[in-house]
Amino acid sequence: MLYIIWELLNLVALGLLLWASYKAVKILAREWGILKTGLFTLLLLAMTGGKQKASVPMRTAVSNTNALRPGIYLPVISDKFINRLSLVIIKSSGTDTTAATVAQDFSGLGVGHKWEPIGPGIYRFQHGQLAYNIPQLLRWNLLGINVFTQLKQLKGTTTLHN
Numbered sequence: 001m002l003y004i005i006w007e008l009l010n011l012v013a014l015g016l017l018l019w020a021s022y023k024a025v026k027i028l029a030r031e032w033g034i035l036k037t038g039l040f041t042l043l044l045l046a047m048t049g050g051k052q053k054a055s056v057p058m059r060t061a062v063s064n065t066n067a068l069r070p071g072i073y074l075p076v077i078s079d080k081f082i083n084r085l086s087l088v089i090i091k092s093s094g095t096d097t098t099a100a101t102v103a104q105d106f107s108g109l110g111v112g113h114k115w116e117p118i119g120p121g122i123y124r125f126q127h128g129q130l131a132y133n134i135p136q137l138l139r140w141n142l143l144g145i146n147v148f149t150q151l152k153q154l155k156g157t158t159t160l161h162n
Helices: 004-031 034-048
Strands: 060-062 071-073 076-079 083-091 100-108 113-118 123-126 129-142 143-160
Touching: 004 034, 004 113, 004 129, 076 143, 100 113
Parallel strands: none
Antiparallel strands: 060 100, 071 083, 076 083, 083 100, 113 129, 123 129, 129 143
């Protein structure tokens, strides 16, 4: 519920910011004229826009996966109403059949918060079950500005299906 309220707060703040920007542009257009206001708006947008740093998922090589059949597994470790945090586990059937690769996948609405892995995590595979212990940073943002950061330890057990 807290996640939904935070997302709504971000959307309301974005709407208020857009409304205030519209009012400011309207006043500038009346004072400066449409040409100067358009040039000013383009310059302002050019200064605020930038290249986003690509988010690279943390991949972990896990050994001792003898209990795991080759394939791709997508266990969900955090399922909220508006978003989902899951793992992508890939075990190949190649030469090294005792190792697997684990990466993290975040899907859904993530306007107000962002999950970031801060360590490789601990994974244990037994009898079709995955026991995990993953350190995470949860960043709470308001209009893209970090307001609060939480250290989370995601622990649990889930069933593996491929």
